[in-house]
Amino acid sequence: MHDHYSGRSTVKQNFYKASILVVEDNPDHWMLIQEALGECLPEVQTVWVSTAKEAETYLADCLADQANLPKLMLLDLYLPDAGPSWTLIQKIKRPNSPYIRMPIVVFSYSNSQEDINELYRFGGTSYIVKPSTFDQWLAYFQSMRQYWWETVTLPGQNG
Numbered sequence: 001m002h003d004h005y006s007g008r009s010t011v012k013q014n015f016y017k018a019s020i021l022v023v024e025d026n027p028d029h030w031m032l033i034q035e036a037l038g039e040c041l042p043e044v045q046t047v048w049v050s051t052a053k054e055a056e057t058y059l060a061d062c063l064a065d066q067a068n069l070p071k072l073m074l075l076d077l078y079l080p081d082a083g084p085s086w087t088l089i090q091k092i093k094r095p096n097s098p099y100i101r102m103p104i105v106v107f108s109y110s111n112s113q114e115d116i117n118e119l120y121r122f123g124g125t126s127y128i129v130k131p132s133t134f135d136q137w138l139a140y141f142q143s144m145r146q147y148w149w150e151t152v153t154l155p156g157q158n159g
Helices: 007-015 027-040 052-064 081-091 113-121 134-149
Strands: 019-023 047-050 073-074 106-110 128-129
Touching: 019 027, 019 052, 019 081, 027 047, 027 134, 047 052, 073 081, 081 106, 106 113, 113 128
Parallel strands: 019 047, 019 073, 073 106, 106 128
Antiparallel strands: none
């Protein structure tokens, strides 16, 4: 009997050359995110940019250099306003975008139903309200690790 499922192979595939692109304009929030991600996902490289434009440039550079795209984007909705984030999401999720399969997790202090609805309308993957303490960040990234890296199968470079 041949076993077609192996949880280990999924985890290994998800971690292979894995990176997360974090788009966050607040350096203090970035420091919390970086430390919490380092504790919860030490196998994953974290790339930080502070604007939607820098995120676009980074993704384009990945394609130009034939480097692996991030497995996931963690995007602050307000940079400091939401306009650039909405534009970035729409560009990434437009038909025929080379980045369309990359999950976009938006986080914000806003729990506005309008923001949440817009994210899903534009093709974003999920929305979380930003944790307010370091322990909450750790709990969030532990959950993120379990779901995005150990449960689901993320798209491969050519997937």
